[in-house]
Amino acid sequence: MQNTNKQSSNLLKLIILALLGTISLVLFFLNFPLPLLPAYLKIDFSDVPALMAGLIFSPIAGVIVVAVKNILYLAVSGAGDPIGVAANFLAGVMFIVPVSVLYHKFKGVKSIVSGLVAGTIIMALGMSVLNYLFILPAYGWFMGWEMTEQFKWFSVYAGVLPFNIIKGIVVGLLFVPLFVKMRSWIEQKQAKFV
Numbered sequence: 001m002q003n004t005n006k007q008s009s010n011l012l013k014l015i016i017l018a019l020l021g022t023i024s025l026v027l028f029f030l031n032f033p034l035p036l037l038p039a040y041l042k043i044d045f046s047d048v049p050a051l052m053a054g055l056i057f058s059p060i061a062g063v064i065v066v067a068v069k070n071i072l073y074l075a076v077s078g079a080g081d082p083i084g085v086a087a088n089f090l091a092g093v094m095f096i097v098p099v100s101v102l103y104h105k106f107k108g109v110k111s112i113v114s115g116l117v118a119g120t121i122i123m124a125l126g127m128s129v130l131n132y133l134f135i136l137p138a139y140g141w142f143m144g145w146e147m148t149e150q151f152k153w154f155s156v157y158a159g160v161l162p163f164n165i166i167k168g169i170v171v172g173l174l175f176v177p178l179f180v181k182m183r184s185w186i187e188q189k190q191a192k193f194v
Contacts, residue, residue, distance in 0.1 A: 013193060017061055020049040021068025025076070028069055034166060038155075041163040047092055047171055048178070054100030055112075055179070056189045062100050066092035083138045090130060094123040095168060112179050113172075120168025124161055131160045 024046040031044035046069055054062025070089045074082070099115030106114075127135075132152050140147030179186070 009193065013057065013061075017053055017057075017064050018068060020053050020065045021072065024049040024065055024069035025072045028073060034163065037163050037166075038159045041159055043167050043170055045171060045174060047095055048175055050092060050096050051099055051175055052182075052186070054096050055103050055186050057193060058104070059097045059100040062096040063093050066096060081142075083135060083142060087127070087130070087135050091123050091127050091164065094126045095119040095171075098122055109176070109180060109183075112176060116168065116172035116175065120165060120172065123168055124164035127164050128156045128161045132156050 027048065028044050028046035031042035033039045033042050047066070050062045050065035050069070053065040066089055069092075070085045073088075074085055096119065098118040099112065102111045102115035102118065105111070136152050136155055137147050139145070
């Protein structure tokens with residue numbers, strides 16, 4: 001009997017993660033560019049369902065939602081750009097994991113805010129380094145462009161770094177009031193899945 005309950009709980013968890021991944025994909029398509037930054041860098045709110053999964057279940061659940069979103073995006077868009085999808089996955093992981101780790105350790109609004117600040121800094125710095133070392137050179141190779149050191153530095157300082165800082169702030173400003181409103185629901189769901 002207990003084994004059946006555990007199986008149905010795991011199945012429900014899987015269904016919730018798949019649903020959150022799908023919602024995340026829809027939010028991924030509702031994006032907008034920022035003025036003064038390259039047009040290909042667009043803000044979206046697809047990390048919000050992944051943050052919810054990370055808070056309700058675990059940091060791994062948040063990562064699964066980010067993965068589901070990116071796999072679905074590849075499937076529905078037929079994107080010939082696996083580099084952008086990989087970059088989006090890495091940025092999501094760097095942002096979501098610190099928030100959910102700090103929340104599960106300390107609980108409460110302060111830990112969410114601290115996690116969002118840490119996640120924003122980790123994502124901004126991490127994506128800057130990854131873009132400079134791997135992502136921009138991979139794009140250069142993929143598109144047949146000559147990637148100069150000056151271009152890479154400029155792309156990171158004038159695009160990637162400010163974009164990820166702004167994205168973290170915008171998503172955080174949306175997520176904190178959402179968390180405050182949904183806190184009791186999130187805690188209720190946590191208790192159900194423990």
